[in-house]
Amino acid sequence: MSQLEIGQAIPAFTVSSTAGELTQDHLLGQITVLFFYPKDNTPGCTTExxxxxxxxxQFQQLGVQIxxxxxxxxxxxxxxxxKQTLNFPLIADTEEILCNIFNVIKMKNMYGKQVRGIERSTFVIDAQGALLHxxxxxxxxxxxxQVLATLTAQH
Known part of the structure; x- marks a missing residue:
């Protein structure tokens, strides 16, 4: 699958999230930080x-949703x-719809075995629904x- 390019519009999608069903229309009208992480309740993902x-x-002061x-x-x-008192929605991409759009599924080594998993990645989508960073x-x-500094510099 080809990778999204900076400036390219995010294609249509519908996914389930903790805030209900989300589509690409939910990304319009404000900047969105979409961060992909491998697994709930694992050390790196919890810290991130x-x-x-x-x-x-600080993101909200810039008009950015996470x-x-x-x-x-x-x-x-x-x-x-x-458990983590998170204050933003999480998308359950069980069918890998967004994972495929953003091309984040990679082969990774886990305890010496090759496994398919999410490569930790972050994307900024502009208010018109196009990839910005x-x-x-x-x-x-x-x-x-780093993400906050990049967005602050553009404000």
Whole structure:
């Protein structure tokens, strides 16, 4: 599958989230940070989600919404939100709809075995629904600050 290019419109989609059904129309009218992470309640994903949670008010001051995406179920997401007091919706991309649109499924080594999984990635979508920025192969430490700095510089 080809990779989305900067400036390209996000194609139509419908997915389930903890805020109800979401479509590409929910991304219109404000900037959206869509961050993909491998699995609820794992160390890196928990830290990344907590970092976005703690910085949410700074993103909101810039008119930016935050949405997390993984292949976990809605039930898993609900538990994750409750446990970590997350203040933004999580998309349950169990059918890999957004994973395929953003081309984030990669072969990874897990305890010496090859497994298909989400490559930690973050995308910024502009208010018109087009890709504005992307970070792939994200390392958690400092990442949320980097996204915030990029968006602040554009404001």
């Amino acid at each position: 989600s907590q970092n976005f949670r703690d910085a949410l008010s 949405i997390g995406v993984s292949r976990d179920t809605l039930a898993s997401h609900e538990r994750f939100i409750d 992307q970070w792939r192969g994200v390392r958690v430490p400092g990442h949320v600050d």
